[in-house]
Amino acid sequence: MAVREIVLLGDPVLRKPAEEVERFDEELQSLVDDLFTTMVSADGAGLAAPQIGVSRRVLVVDVRQVAGDHARVALVNPRVVERSDDEEKDTEGCLSIPGVSELVRRPVHIVVEGKDPFGEDVRFEAEGFYARALLHEIDHLDGVLFIDHLSPLKRRMLLKRYRKLREEEEDR
Numbered sequence: 001m002a003v004r005e006i007v008l009l010g011d012p013v014l015r016k017p018a019e020e021v022e023r024f025d026e027e028l029q030s031l032v033d034d035l036f037t038t039m040v041s042a043d044g045a046g047l048a049a050p051q052i053g054v055s056r057r058v059l060v061v062d063v064r065q066v067a068g069d070h071a072r073v074a075l076v077n078p079r080v081v082e083r084s085d086d087e088e089k090d091t092e093g094c095l096s097i098p099g100v101s102e103l104v105r106r107p108v109h110i111v112v113e114g115k116d117p118f119g120e121d122v123r124f125e126a127e128g129f130y131a132r133a134l135l136h137e138i139d140h141l142d143g144v145l146f147i148d149h150l151s152p153l154k155r156r157m158l159l160k161r162y163r164k165l166r167e168e169e170e171d172r
């Protein structure tokens with residue numbers, strides 16, 4: 001288990017659709033361990049493999065603190081098979097765009113299918129912040145970031161804030 005470096009906005013791996021996983025072997029399980037370790041170390045709610053530079057369809061989410069004990073999962077080749085028409089806005093950030101956050105509209109309720117890290121089929125329902133975290137991480141596997149869900153004006157303002165933060169960081 002290792003803490004891996006999280007890649008930041010601007011790295012092309014974040015914009016590349018990730019590859020389906022075909023082998024459920026020890027290497028995959030070690031990738032999942034690294035994702036959990038890196039997420040916890042960065043105090044994140046979720047992490048997708050492309051965010052540590054690995055372009056494969058693997059993600060982890062842990063939002064038990066806000067969504068209840070069931071809200072921790074590692075998913076491989078996930079897909080959203082149902083989304084409610086009901087949507088809500090809540091605050092989102094991303095470990096690859098540190099320091100900024102914005103309200104994002106997402107379905108309240110979803111059904112997800114995929115595999116667990118051992119190759120077993122999984123299918124489950126999620127709602128509220130758990131659904132939001134899953135949708136955010138599944139987006140990462142398609143090269144989509146939460147800022148893509150914002151209006152052009154909101155996105156521009158957020159990116160301006162983000163670049164200013166990065167510059168201040170570099171000056172330090």
Ligand code: NI
Pocket residue numbers: 093094095096136140
């Ligand atoms: Ni993210």
